[in-house]
Amino acid sequence: MAKFRVGCVPYVNAAPLIWPFVEDENRPIEVIFDVPSQLPARHQTGEIDAMLVSSIDALRTPGAHIVDKVCIGSNGPVESVRLFSRVPFGMIQTLALDQSSMTSNALAQIILREGYGSRPNCMAFPPDLEVMLDVCDAAIIIGDNGLTAQSPGARVLDLGQAWTDNYNLPFVWALWTSHRPIDPELANLLQSVLNHPVEESYPFAIKSSGWEPELVARYLTNCVQFQFGNEEQIGLQLYASKLQQNAIVSEVFYPTITEGTPAPN
Numbered sequence: 001m002a003k004f005r006v007g008c009v010p011y012v013n014a015a016p017l018i019w020p021f022v023e024d025e026n027r028p029i030e031v032i033f034d035v036p037s038q039l040p041a042r043h044q045t046g047e048i049d050a051m052l053v054s055s056i057d058a059l060r061t062p063g064a065h066i067v068d069k070v071c072i073g074s075n076g077p078v079e080s081v082r083l084f085s086r087v088p089f090g091m092i093q094t095l096a097l098d099q100s101s102m103t104s105n106a107l108a109q110i111i112l113r114e115g116y117g118s119r120p121n122c123m124a125f126p127p128d129l130e131v132m133l134d135v136c137d138a139a140i141i142i143g144d145n146g147l148t149a150q151s152p153g154a155r156v157l158d159l160g161q162a163w164t165d166n167y168n169l170p171f172v173w174a175l176w177t178s179h180r181p182i183d184p185e186l187a188n189l190l191q192s193v194l195n196h197p198v199e200e201s202y203p204f205a206i207k208s209s210g211w212e213p214e215l216v217a218r219y220l221t222n223c224v225q226f227q228f229g230n231e232e233q234i235g236l237q238l239y240a241s242k243l244q245q246n247a248i249v250s251e252v253f254y255p256t257i258t259e260g261t262p263a264p265n
Contacts, residue, residue, distance in 0.1 A: 005030045007031075008034075013072050013219070016198045017176075022204065058255040059236075059253065068187065071173075074160040075231075087137050088155065090118050092112060094120055094135070096133070098140045101143070103173060109248055127146075147215075147219065184259060187258045188261055189260075
């Protein structure tokens with residue numbers, strides 16, 4: 001029986017962080033997959049010890065803890081988090097938010113306000129780009145849908161690229177997070193995935209997603225990164241300050257970072 005249980009979103013970009021535990025029969029960690037909106041509730045009941053969730057969760061939760069050294073981040077184009085618009089970005093008056101990602105929705109509002117002087121009225125939608133653009137000037141699509149979505153004639157803004165262009169820092173999309181202290185042994189196990197080349201996660205990502213191998217390789221190698229280092233911490237701190245400066249959240253709380261410690265022999 002696994003010593004720890006963690007909750008994870010069922011997205012391709014999470015594959016390099018969890019595949020060793022899913023495929024190991026003697027795994028020390030059991031991975032439970034669920035949609036982002038359900039993971040905090042499962043964590044609160046004690047069903048899972050930590051969860052891979054949007055970075056905004058850690059920033060708006062008093063007393064949150066995160067695992068050091070590992071994240072889902074980007075430093076340039078991310079391709080899977082994009083804004084589509086029927087009008088120039090500075091003229092967007094209504095914005096359809098993807099109801100599955102609070103972090104991306106908040107980032108889009110920061111970029112539009114600070115980069116284009118636009119303060120659109122926002123409303124949440126299921127991730128159906130055609131419906132969203134029928135109702136609003138612009139729409140945000142994230143995740144696996146965001147990577148493949150198309151809208152002929154629309155202007156497209158890659159939000160990962162926009163963040164890095166504006167602030168010259170990487171962006172942190174998701175972190176291993178807990179609303180209570182994280183066992184250092186669990187943190188060490190979650191960090192251990194960094195000992196594996198990302199290429200080793202390709203078979204699991206291909207099998208679980210149905211994506212073509214070439215797309216998986218390009219996305220996991222060129223679009224996302226998994227190190228949570230000094231630059232990523234600075235980027236996360238800046239995102240936290242932007243959330244408050246733009247009144248997207250009323251108060252932010254920078255989480256406690258948990259170092260990993262190997263289990264005693």
